Amino acid sequence: MCVIEFKEFCKGKRVLVLEGYCKQCLPFIRGFKNWGCHVSVLCNNKLDCGYASRLPDAKILGICDFSRPEESESYIVDLIKNGNYDLVFPSFEFSARILSHNKEELSKYAIIYSNDADIFDRANDKNEVMRVCMDNDIPCPHTLFGVKHPEDVSIKGLKYPIIIKPRRSFGGRGFHPFDNEEQLKEYVEANNINLEDYVVQERIPADRMGLSCNAFVDRNGDVKSCFSYVCKHMYPEVGGTSTLNALIDRPDVKETCAKLLKKMNVRGVVGVDIMVDSRDNIGKVIEINVRPAHAITIGFLSGFDLCRQILEDAYDLPVTEFDSVRTDFCLRIGQTDMLWFLSSPDRFKKSPRRMGYKKVYEQMFYWDDPMPWFAFLISGLKDFRKKMKEKKQ
DSSP, X not given: OOHHHHHHHHTTOEEEEOOTTSTTHHHHHHHHHHTTOEEEEEEXXXXXXXXXXXXXXXXXXXXXXXXXXXXXXXXXXXXXXXXOOSEEEOSSHHHHHHHHHTHHHHTTTSEEOSOOHHHHHHHTOHHHHHHHHHHTTOOOXXXXXXXXXXXXXXXXXXXXXXXXXXXXXXXXXXXXXXXXXXXXXXXXXXXXXXGGGEXXXXXXXXXXXXXXXXXEEOTTSXXXXXXXXXXXXXXXXXXXXXXEEEEEOOHHHHHHHHHHHHXXXXXXXXXXXXXXXXXTTEEEEEEEESSOOTTTHHXXXXXXXXXXXXXXXXXXXXXXXXXXXXXXXXXXXXHHHHHHHHHOTTTTTTOTTTTTOSEEEESSOBTTBOHHHHHHHHHHHHTHHHHHHHHHO
Protein backbone atom coordinates (compact mmCIF):
# COMPACT_ATOMS: atom_id res chain seq x y z
CA MET A 1 0.00 0.00 0.00
CA CYS A 2 1.49 3.36 -1.05
CA VAL A 3 1.81 6.28 1.38
CA ILE A 4 -1.25 8.11 0.04
CA GLU A 5 -3.44 5.00 0.17
CA PHE A 6 -2.24 4.15 3.65
CA LYS A 7 -2.90 7.66 4.93
CA GLU A 8 -6.40 7.49 3.52
CA PHE A 9 -6.87 4.11 5.21
CA CYS A 10 -5.77 5.55 8.60
CA LYS A 11 -7.72 8.80 8.32
CA GLY A 12 -10.11 9.25 11.21
CA LYS A 13 -9.17 6.08 13.06
CA ARG A 14 -9.63 6.77 16.77
CA VAL A 15 -6.46 5.97 18.72
CA LEU A 16 -6.23 6.11 22.52
CA VAL A 17 -2.69 6.54 23.91
CA LEU A 18 -2.37 5.68 27.59
CA GLU A 19 -0.03 7.16 30.21
CA GLY A 20 0.24 10.75 29.06
CA TYR A 21 2.71 11.36 31.90
CA CYS A 22 5.38 9.33 30.06
CA LYS A 23 7.84 11.03 27.74
CA GLN A 24 7.39 8.03 25.44
CA CYS A 25 3.83 9.07 24.59
CA LEU A 26 4.89 12.19 22.66
CA PRO A 27 6.42 10.67 19.50
CA PHE A 28 3.51 8.23 19.25
CA ILE A 29 0.93 11.00 19.52
CA ARG A 30 2.78 12.87 16.76
CA GLY A 31 3.23 9.72 14.67
CA PHE A 32 -0.43 8.67 14.78
CA LYS A 33 -1.49 12.25 14.00
CA ASN A 34 0.81 12.31 10.97
CA TRP A 35 -1.14 9.37 9.55
CA GLY A 36 -4.45 11.17 9.98
CA CYS A 37 -5.65 9.41 13.13
CA HIS A 38 -7.86 11.04 15.74
CA VAL A 39 -5.66 10.80 18.84
CA SER A 40 -6.79 10.87 22.48
CA VAL A 41 -4.39 10.71 25.43
CA LEU A 42 -5.12 9.68 29.01
CA CYS A 43 -3.41 11.88 31.61
CA ASN A 44 -3.32 12.25 35.39
CA ASN A 45 -2.91 16.03 35.55
CA LYS A 46 -2.34 19.11 33.43
CA LEU A 47 1.44 18.95 33.88
CA ASP A 48 1.65 15.61 32.06
CA CYS A 49 3.61 15.76 28.80
CA GLY A 50 0.65 14.47 26.84
CA TYR A 51 -1.73 17.01 28.31
CA ALA A 52 0.67 19.90 27.67
CA SER A 53 1.05 18.90 24.01
CA ARG A 54 -1.04 20.74 21.45
CA LEU A 55 -1.23 17.69 19.19
CA PRO A 56 -3.86 15.37 20.77
CA ASP A 57 -7.42 15.80 19.52
CA ALA A 58 -8.71 14.89 22.99
CA LYS A 59 -7.02 15.12 26.40
CA ILE A 60 -8.60 13.02 29.12
CA LEU A 61 -7.93 13.83 32.78
CA GLY A 62 -8.51 10.54 34.51
CA ILE A 63 -6.77 7.84 36.53
CA CYS A 64 -3.67 6.11 35.19
CA ASP A 65 -1.33 6.07 38.16
CA PHE A 66 0.85 3.12 39.25
CA SER A 67 0.40 4.20 42.89
CA ARG A 68 -3.35 3.55 42.44
CA PRO A 69 -3.40 0.24 40.53
CA GLU A 70 -6.96 -0.92 41.18
CA GLU A 71 -8.53 2.48 40.52
CA SER A 72 -6.46 2.88 37.35
CA GLU A 73 -7.44 -0.52 36.01
CA SER A 74 -11.13 0.11 36.65
CA TYR A 75 -10.95 3.56 35.02
CA ILE A 76 -9.08 2.36 31.94
CA VAL A 77 -11.39 -0.60 31.41
CA ASP A 78 -14.47 1.65 31.62
CA LEU A 79 -12.87 4.25 29.37
CA ILE A 80 -12.21 1.71 26.62
CA LYS A 81 -15.67 0.16 26.90
CA ASN A 82 -17.41 3.52 26.58
CA GLY A 83 -14.98 5.58 24.51
CA ASN A 84 -15.60 4.32 20.96
CA TYR A 85 -11.90 3.79 20.14
CA ASP A 86 -10.47 1.79 17.25
CA LEU A 87 -7.00 1.18 18.72
CA VAL A 88 -5.55 1.42 22.24
CA PHE A 89 -1.79 1.79 22.73
CA PRO A 90 0.14 1.67 26.06
CA SER A 91 3.20 3.87 26.61
CA PHE A 92 4.58 2.06 29.66
CA GLU A 93 4.53 -1.28 31.52
CA PHE A 94 1.84 -0.20 33.95
CA SER A 95 -0.87 0.30 31.34
CA ALA A 96 0.53 -2.53 29.19
CA ARG A 97 -0.08 -4.93 32.07
CA ILE A 98 -3.66 -3.65 32.51
CA LEU A 99 -4.37 -4.10 28.81
CA SER A 100 -2.79 -7.55 28.67
CA HIS A 101 -4.75 -8.81 31.67
CA ASN A 102 -8.03 -7.47 30.28
CA LYS A 103 -7.31 -8.09 26.61
CA GLU A 104 -9.90 -10.78 25.96
CA GLU A 105 -12.74 -8.65 27.35
CA LEU A 106 -11.57 -5.31 25.92
CA SER A 107 -10.94 -6.71 22.42
CA LYS A 108 -14.73 -6.61 21.96
CA TYR A 109 -14.53 -2.81 21.98
CA ALA A 110 -11.22 -1.93 20.25
CA ILE A 111 -7.94 -3.35 18.99
CA ILE A 112 -5.88 -3.73 22.16
CA TYR A 113 -2.27 -3.34 21.10
CA SER A 114 -0.66 -5.38 23.85
CA ASN A 115 0.73 -8.86 24.35
CA ASP A 116 -1.42 -11.65 25.75
CA ALA A 117 -1.30 -11.85 29.54
CA ASP A 118 0.81 -15.01 29.76
CA ILE A 119 3.42 -13.60 27.36
CA PHE A 120 3.50 -10.23 29.12
CA ASP A 121 3.91 -11.81 32.56
CA ARG A 122 6.68 -14.10 31.36
CA ALA A 123 8.62 -11.30 29.68
CA ASN A 124 8.09 -9.04 32.70
CA ASP A 125 9.69 -11.62 35.00
CA LYS A 126 13.42 -10.87 34.97
CA ASN A 127 14.27 -14.32 36.30
CA GLU A 128 12.34 -15.98 33.49
CA VAL A 129 14.12 -13.81 30.91
CA MET A 130 17.49 -14.85 32.37
CA ARG A 131 16.41 -18.50 32.32
CA VAL A 132 15.53 -18.27 28.61
CA CYS A 133 18.86 -16.57 27.90
CA MET A 134 20.92 -19.17 29.75
CA ASP A 135 19.00 -22.08 28.20
CA ASN A 136 19.53 -20.74 24.66
CA ASP A 137 23.11 -19.40 24.78
CA ILE A 138 21.92 -15.79 24.69
CA PRO A 139 24.50 -13.57 26.45
CA CYS A 140 23.42 -12.44 29.93
CA PRO A 141 24.95 -12.05 33.41
CA HIS A 142 25.35 -15.38 35.19
CA THR A 143 22.15 -15.76 37.22
CA LEU A 144 21.18 -18.12 40.03
CA PHE A 145 17.74 -19.66 40.45
CA GLY A 146 16.12 -21.02 43.58
CA VAL A 147 18.12 -18.86 45.97
CA LYS A 148 16.42 -18.83 49.38
CA HIS A 149 19.23 -17.87 51.74
CA PRO A 150 22.35 -15.65 51.39
CA GLU A 151 24.66 -18.66 51.83
CA ASP A 152 23.07 -20.27 48.74
CA VAL A 153 24.98 -17.78 46.57
CA SER A 154 28.37 -19.30 47.37
CA ILE A 155 27.02 -22.85 47.56
CA LYS A 156 25.67 -22.50 44.02
CA GLY A 157 29.04 -21.20 42.81
CA LEU A 158 28.42 -17.51 42.13
CA LYS A 159 31.35 -15.28 43.10
CA TYR A 160 31.00 -11.81 44.57
CA PRO A 161 30.40 -9.00 43.72
CA ILE A 162 26.73 -9.67 42.93
CA ILE A 163 23.53 -7.70 42.55
CA ILE A 164 19.95 -8.44 43.51
CA LYS A 165 16.83 -6.77 42.11
CA PRO A 166 13.09 -7.51 42.19
CA ARG A 167 11.89 -9.99 39.58
CA ARG A 168 9.14 -7.55 38.58
CA SER A 169 9.89 -3.83 38.74
CA PHE A 170 10.84 -0.92 36.49
CA GLY A 171 13.16 2.08 36.54
CA GLY A 172 15.95 0.33 38.45
CA ARG A 173 13.88 0.18 41.65
CA GLY A 174 15.19 -2.27 44.23
CA PHE A 175 18.60 -2.73 42.57
CA HIS A 176 21.31 -3.39 45.18
CA PRO A 177 24.99 -4.43 44.82
CA PHE A 178 26.91 -6.52 47.36
CA ASP A 179 30.63 -7.21 47.69
CA ASN A 180 30.38 -10.13 50.10
CA GLU A 181 28.02 -12.50 51.89
CA GLU A 182 28.03 -10.47 55.12
CA GLN A 183 26.64 -7.41 53.32
CA LEU A 184 23.92 -9.51 51.69
CA LYS A 185 22.93 -11.14 55.01
CA GLU A 186 22.73 -7.79 56.73
CA TYR A 187 20.53 -6.32 53.99
CA VAL A 188 18.22 -9.35 53.79
CA GLU A 189 17.69 -9.43 57.56
CA ALA A 190 17.26 -5.67 57.94
CA ASN A 191 14.66 -5.45 55.17
CA ASN A 192 12.96 -8.83 55.65
CA ILE A 193 13.80 -9.78 52.05
CA ASN A 194 12.56 -12.98 50.45
CA LEU A 195 15.31 -13.79 47.95
CA GLU A 196 12.94 -15.99 45.93
CA ASP A 197 11.27 -12.74 44.80
CA TYR A 198 14.61 -11.39 43.52
CA VAL A 199 17.02 -11.89 40.66
CA VAL A 200 20.43 -12.90 42.01
CA GLN A 201 23.25 -12.51 39.50
CA GLU A 202 26.83 -11.50 38.89
CA ARG A 203 27.59 -7.81 38.86
CA ILE A 204 29.01 -6.60 35.57
CA PRO A 205 31.99 -4.25 36.16
CA ALA A 206 31.23 -0.58 36.67
CA ASP A 207 33.01 0.45 33.45
CA ARG A 208 30.41 -1.38 31.33
CA MET A 209 28.45 0.41 28.61
CA GLY A 210 24.68 0.63 28.96
CA LEU A 211 22.55 0.15 25.84
CA SER A 212 18.85 -0.03 25.12
CA CYS A 213 17.64 -1.97 22.11
CA ASN A 214 14.18 -1.19 20.72
CA ALA A 215 12.58 -3.69 18.37
CA PHE A 216 9.31 -4.01 16.52
CA VAL A 217 8.02 -7.57 16.22
CA ASP A 218 4.99 -8.14 14.01
CA ARG A 219 2.07 -10.53 14.58
CA ASN A 220 3.98 -13.34 12.81
CA GLY A 221 7.00 -13.01 15.11
CA ASP A 222 9.22 -11.30 12.51
CA VAL A 223 11.46 -8.45 13.67
CA LYS A 224 10.66 -5.57 11.33
CA SER A 225 12.91 -2.93 12.88
CA CYS A 226 15.58 -2.82 15.54
CA PHE A 227 17.87 -0.07 16.76
CA SER A 228 20.15 0.41 19.75
CA TYR A 229 21.17 3.52 21.59
CA VAL A 230 23.90 4.05 24.15
CA CYS A 231 23.53 6.03 27.36
CA LYS A 232 26.19 8.77 27.42
CA HIS A 233 25.01 10.71 30.48
CA MET A 234 23.06 9.50 33.50
CA TYR A 235 21.56 11.36 36.44
CA PRO A 236 22.15 10.47 39.19
CA GLU A 237 25.30 8.78 37.88
CA VAL A 238 24.68 5.79 40.14
CA GLY A 239 21.24 4.21 39.74
CA GLY A 240 19.83 7.05 37.67
CA THR A 241 18.12 7.51 34.32
CA SER A 242 19.83 8.32 31.03
CA THR A 243 19.79 12.00 30.13
CA LEU A 244 21.71 11.88 26.83
CA ASN A 245 21.62 9.01 24.33
CA ALA A 246 22.98 8.27 20.88
CA LEU A 247 22.33 5.57 18.30
CA ILE A 248 25.02 2.93 18.08
CA ASP A 249 25.65 0.38 15.33
CA ARG A 250 25.99 -2.99 17.08
CA PRO A 251 24.74 -5.79 14.79
CA ASP A 252 25.62 -8.33 17.49
CA VAL A 253 23.26 -6.62 19.95
CA LYS A 254 20.46 -6.56 17.38
CA GLU A 255 20.98 -10.26 16.73
CA THR A 256 20.89 -11.01 20.46
CA CYS A 257 17.67 -9.05 20.95
CA ALA A 258 15.95 -10.59 17.94
CA LYS A 259 16.81 -14.09 19.12
CA LEU A 260 15.54 -13.41 22.65
CA LEU A 261 12.27 -11.81 21.56
CA LYS A 262 11.49 -14.71 19.26
CA LYS A 263 12.16 -17.19 22.07
CA MET A 264 9.87 -15.19 24.38
CA ASN A 265 7.12 -14.84 21.70
CA VAL A 266 6.85 -11.11 22.44
CA ARG A 267 5.06 -8.88 19.92
CA GLY A 268 4.84 -5.17 19.16
CA VAL A 269 7.12 -2.38 20.37
CA VAL A 270 9.60 -3.84 22.86
CA GLY A 271 12.70 -2.55 24.65
CA VAL A 272 15.60 -4.73 25.78
CA ASP A 273 18.18 -3.40 28.24
CA ILE A 274 21.75 -4.49 27.48
CA MET A 275 25.07 -4.09 29.28
CA VAL A 276 28.23 -4.35 27.22
CA ASP A 277 30.70 -6.12 29.51
CA SER A 278 34.10 -4.41 29.40
CA ARG A 279 35.80 -7.76 30.05
CA ASP A 280 34.76 -9.28 26.72
CA ASN A 281 32.88 -6.51 24.82
CA ILE A 282 29.78 -8.73 24.67
CA GLY A 283 26.34 -7.14 24.99
CA LYS A 284 24.50 -9.01 27.74
CA VAL A 285 20.75 -8.97 28.29
CA ILE A 286 19.59 -7.39 31.55
CA GLU A 287 15.82 -7.35 31.08
CA ILE A 288 12.91 -6.96 28.66
CA ASN A 289 10.64 -3.92 28.84
CA VAL A 290 7.31 -4.84 27.26
CA ARG A 291 6.77 -1.30 26.00
CA PRO A 292 8.65 1.43 24.09
CA ALA A 293 12.20 2.18 25.20
CA HIS A 294 12.89 5.25 27.35
CA ALA A 295 14.38 7.33 24.49
CA ILE A 296 12.20 5.94 21.69
CA THR A 297 12.16 9.40 20.08
CA ILE A 298 15.68 8.77 18.79
CA GLY A 299 14.33 6.02 16.55
CA PHE A 300 11.62 8.26 15.08
CA LEU A 301 14.23 10.95 14.36
CA SER A 302 16.38 8.36 12.61
CA GLY A 303 13.57 7.28 10.30
CA PHE A 304 11.88 4.39 12.11
CA ASP A 305 8.14 4.96 11.65
CA LEU A 306 6.87 2.79 14.48
CA CYS A 307 3.36 4.24 14.25
CA ARG A 308 3.06 3.02 10.67
CA GLN A 309 4.25 -0.42 11.77
CA ILE A 310 1.73 -0.49 14.64
CA LEU A 311 -1.17 0.47 12.39
CA GLU A 312 -0.16 -2.02 9.69
CA ASP A 313 0.26 -4.78 12.23
CA ALA A 314 -2.99 -4.00 14.06
CA TYR A 315 -5.00 -4.14 10.82
CA ASP A 316 -3.35 -7.28 9.40
CA LEU A 317 -1.48 -5.43 6.64
CA PRO A 318 2.08 -6.24 5.54
CA VAL A 319 4.41 -4.48 7.97
CA THR A 320 7.00 -2.12 6.51
CA GLU A 321 10.62 -2.80 7.47
CA PHE A 322 12.89 0.04 8.61
CA ASP A 323 16.63 0.16 9.13
CA SER A 324 19.17 2.88 9.87
CA VAL A 325 22.77 3.22 11.01
CA ARG A 326 22.74 6.98 11.74
CA THR A 327 25.21 7.71 14.51
CA ASP A 328 25.86 11.42 13.88
CA PHE A 329 23.37 12.89 16.37
CA CYS A 330 22.29 12.47 19.98
CA LEU A 331 19.14 13.03 21.97
CA ARG A 332 19.00 14.63 25.40
CA ILE A 333 16.52 15.45 28.12
CA GLY A 334 17.72 18.99 28.68
CA GLN A 335 16.20 19.44 32.13
CA THR A 336 17.88 16.41 33.70
CA ASP A 337 20.99 16.66 31.54
CA MET A 338 21.64 20.04 33.16
CA LEU A 339 21.54 18.30 36.55
CA TRP A 340 24.04 15.79 35.21
CA PHE A 341 26.29 18.65 34.05
CA LEU A 342 26.16 20.35 37.45
CA SER A 343 26.98 17.15 39.35
CA SER A 344 29.39 15.22 37.14
CA PRO A 345 33.18 15.61 37.43
CA ASP A 346 33.34 14.57 33.75
CA ARG A 347 31.07 17.42 32.60
CA PHE A 348 33.59 18.87 30.15
CA LYS A 349 35.07 15.58 28.96
CA LYS A 350 31.64 14.19 28.06
CA SER A 351 29.95 17.21 26.47
CA PRO A 352 27.95 16.23 23.34
CA ARG A 353 30.12 18.26 20.98
CA ARG A 354 33.32 16.88 22.45
CA MET A 355 31.97 13.38 21.85
CA GLY A 356 31.66 14.21 18.16
CA TYR A 357 27.92 14.64 17.59
CA LYS A 358 27.00 17.15 14.89
CA LYS A 359 23.43 17.60 16.09
CA VAL A 360 21.89 17.52 19.56
CA TYR A 361 18.10 17.13 19.69
CA GLU A 362 15.86 17.76 22.67
CA GLN A 363 13.68 14.75 23.48
CA MET A 364 10.59 16.78 24.41
CA PHE A 365 10.98 20.04 22.52
CA TYR A 366 9.59 20.83 19.07
CA TRP A 367 9.10 24.36 17.77
CA ASP A 368 5.55 23.45 16.77
CA ASP A 369 4.86 21.83 20.17
CA PRO A 370 7.10 23.34 22.88
CA MET A 371 4.88 23.13 25.97
CA PRO A 372 5.67 19.50 26.99
CA TRP A 373 9.27 20.60 27.63
CA PHE A 374 8.15 23.27 30.08
CA ALA A 375 5.51 21.03 31.68
CA PHE A 376 8.15 18.36 32.32
CA LEU A 377 10.44 20.99 33.86
CA ILE A 378 7.75 22.32 36.20
CA SER A 379 6.62 18.82 37.14
CA GLY A 380 10.21 17.79 37.81
CA LEU A 381 10.87 20.77 40.07
CA LYS A 382 7.60 20.18 41.89
CA ASP A 383 8.34 16.49 42.57
CA PHE A 384 12.15 16.62 42.70
CA ARG A 385 12.55 15.28 46.23
CA LYS A 386 10.05 12.47 45.65
CA LYS A 387 11.75 11.40 42.43
CA MET A 388 15.23 11.48 43.97
CA LYS A 389 13.95 9.32 46.82
CA GLU A 390 12.68 6.81 44.25
CA LYS A 391 16.09 6.79 42.55
CA LYS A 392 17.78 5.98 45.86
CA GLN A 393 15.51 2.95 46.15
